[in-house]
Amino acid sequence: MTGAALLAAFTAAAPAQATESGREVLNALARARLAEEAGDPRAALTALTDVASRAPGLPGLRGRMLEQAMQGGDLAAARSAAMQLWTGGERRFDARLVLTVDAVRRSDWRAARTFAGVDGDKTGGDPMTRLLLPVIGAWIEVGARGKLPERPLLAAGARGRPEPAFILEAALVQLAAKRPADAVALADATMLTDRTSQLVALRLAATLDAAGEGEAAKRLRGRIALATGGREDPLLLLSDRPVSTPRGGIAHWLALLADGFARAPVGNSRLPLMIARSAWWLDDSDPTVRSALVEALDRDGQRQAALALLADDRGAPALAMRKAELLADAGDLGAATTLAEAAAAQAPASRSLLVRFADIARRSDDGTAAERAYARLEADLGDSEEDRALHATILIARADLLLQKGEWDEAQPMLDRAVALRPGDPTILNFAGYSALERRRNIDASLAQIEAAWKAEPQNPSITDSLGWAYVLTGRIAEAVPLLEAAQRGEPENPVIVEHLGDAYWQAGQRFSARYVWRAAALIADADMATRLEAKLRDGLTPATMAP
Template sequence: MPARAADDVEAALDAFVRARLAEEAGEPAAALSALTAVSSHAPGLPGLHGRMLEQAIEAGDFAAARSAAATLWDDGNRRFDAQLVLIVDALRRSDWKAVRSYLAARQDKAGVDVISKLIDPAIAAWIDVGSREKRPERWLLAAFPAARPQPALQLEAVLVELAARRTDEAVRHLDTIGLTDRSSQLVALRVAASLDKIGEGEAARRLRARIALAAGEREDPLLLLPDQPVSTPRAGVAHWLGLLADGIARTPNGSPSVPLLFARAAWWLNDSDWQVRATLVEALERNEQPGDALALLPGDASLPPALLMRRAELLLDAGDEAEALRLAESAVADADAPRSLLIRFADLARQSDDRVAAARAYARLEAALGDDDRDRDLRATVLIAEADLALQADDWDKAEPLIEKAVALRPNDPAILNFAGYSALERRRNVDASLARIEAAWKQAPQNPSITDSLGWAYFLTGRVDEAVPLLERAQRGDPENAVIVEHLGDAYWKSGRKFSARYVWRAAALIADADMATRIETKLRDGLSPATIAP
């Protein structure tokens, strides 16, 4: 082998190893840089440009994504991510002919490509808006049979009509569309903002009233973002792709790469869209890129409260509790702060172990509650949270009346009954009444590992060890990484005479225990179970 060729092979291998290490470490920018080095030494390596495209999408490098997509496309590889990146590039240049060409290259002739059904009609309609074709909404209206109308597509057609300056037709169609799902409500918000922008305030007001009625008491984070009109092809396609990214991300057990692709494409088209930004933040966090997600949320007054709260939550996950609390409190500074943000503030304060801030958050939340059924249920949850704070401070006298109020509000709620019974039982108070509450909770939720553990532990504490062991085994199978449940099972094994099993289970518990529990388990492993080392 000539010396130059040997050098290229060695350099390519070195860069390839660096790329793999960066990929495994979740560093897409570093992986892309290394893969670019590989391509300079071995441009024909099979699969190389596909991996470069994937890493460019993760890293948010549009220029690199466009280059890799173009190479794949020119080589005859019509993969969907390459197609979407090239469509985005053409839209950014307002090259409607090129967009149509890329769409046509992967047409779903068999009618089975779900992704094409989701994106092609919207993109085709917005292209026609840009090129001033007649009736651009026809692509959306024809996407599904009349017998199965899709409200989100119908509302997108209204947006297209408004952008095409056919306001009367748009308003007339709008009144016939039901807001039957979350996606339709999100598109309807864009329609309302677009109506406001063109002076159709009355139509916008009627639509917002319908959105509020359809959403009910749900305070969806995306519904809390500022209204933004959609009137250009780039903005229209961006908003639609962002909506799809959000919906796909909610599919159970789905891959994070697809919603990230859609969210990136939307961002590259319109980075001033709040819903697109929020969707990309969630896609990045789901793809284990929390640093990149945080970078999209600057910690200043420019962020809407819902996104400021999201930044606070990401900061808490990163370990910056003080700044997280400061931002969270800023997000709910308004006296009319949405209740969902108050709940998130309370949860964040609780997770940060700041009892003073948590108490302040729960007091603020409780003050915002009314007297309807939903508010009474939420008030019971708040009371339990406040009681838990008191118990963390070892103040049973303060916690007990809060617990009893919660039980009175929701006497048949298994989670509340279990909390009430277990909290008293672990302090050896009102043992018979506490056991009865836990048994009532378990009858309603026998598949819940925490409640099953509570009942098993209650039986253990009241001397019914033979009944306790199978329940605790069942709880451990349901939640094998819960250190409290595992320790309880070890204690029950020891008490029942199964000392080898007890030591085995305690060792497992020690691997996932906090410091206090680990010390207690270490003593049990050395000396066996004693009244002083029984789990609390």
């Protein structure tokens, strides 16, 4: 039940004018709703606690208290609300998760089994239960010293398509149960097919090392490197730590799930935060858990709380870099650049951290710092296909820095080298062609590059815009208009594309449409574009006010 629904429920049950107590409850409910809307779960929980003291039987109240307690990180309040829901017969997922976590923290394995539902039907349930129950059940059995505690994981992996992450988690459970030979056999036999299996494998490799199984760990790390293809996943920079206890085992699995949900482009922000909070309550010393909670808090709009978790980021360059990015998002660009460069220096072999440092430096308009990052990246490049692609991208980025300063003659050789390295890359062809085109350089050659890029990616709005604008500049207005219309449909809030379309309409004689589109562009334009659009709306299109 939402805060608005809770307020409406009480209003229907007890009108505000009925009693003084009723008015106080309504006021507290209103405060809770305002706090929720402002993203302040602690204040919301305080207000809801006030409501509970005056109207404890209000429908939906305990559920809202549980949700706000989990968002704000108050385990005691979450446990209290969850227990009241449980005793009232409500078997909500979040309540079960909190009560299970609390039982595991207390090593009360009987209660943990009950709250998790591991003795119930293990074949059905909702998708979240199917993701969590086998892992939680297996680690509970480790704590309870059960026989073959890995059985829930192996059974889950055997149904339908085997899940390699479950099988590798089973190997972790076997190591915790002091059966290294069985764990090695599982590790050697399991393919790494997805991100989760790679991340679990990294934990397994560290745990094999700790158990004296160094050769098995080495073999597994080799397969991790092969599966990742050299990509540097943020969590792969954090996760090399043994897992040997039920609290650590459940926490690391919850963190992996929370991180994946938090990074997904769509979805509810409360789900990853609920899972990450549970992981934190189990093991707040685990860097992966910390990282997952940071991502979940940021996704939920609690940036300051995320930054507070990163106050002590020593020894973890990836966490320091994440802190730098959050500082940049908060507008502290100078501090962000300084911290990002220091984080990249702590892990000199990490290309991804250097790229992230360069991005922060560019956001800070610190071209010198960005150049330092690019120089370090280029010094480490070889001639593999992946390195050639990265080299071309770096050259484009360096050329863009020069172009922003108006240094075309210095930038052009870099653009040419980038195209030579990646002659079929549509993004690079488009950038090189458009950069020359907007400066009215090498029109025919630039047009050919943009046409090649568009043929490779005709659905890309940016490339479609480039081609349409190239046709405008070369006088092919009839061909330009449909392309620019398609680009505008693909990115209706891109002011550059919208302005281009307006200019094309004017030159095509569609003056009413041109003015209509220019007005739309003015709503989303920066200062320079807004001035240019104002002149166009007043005087029409002139050579001086044509888009660059």
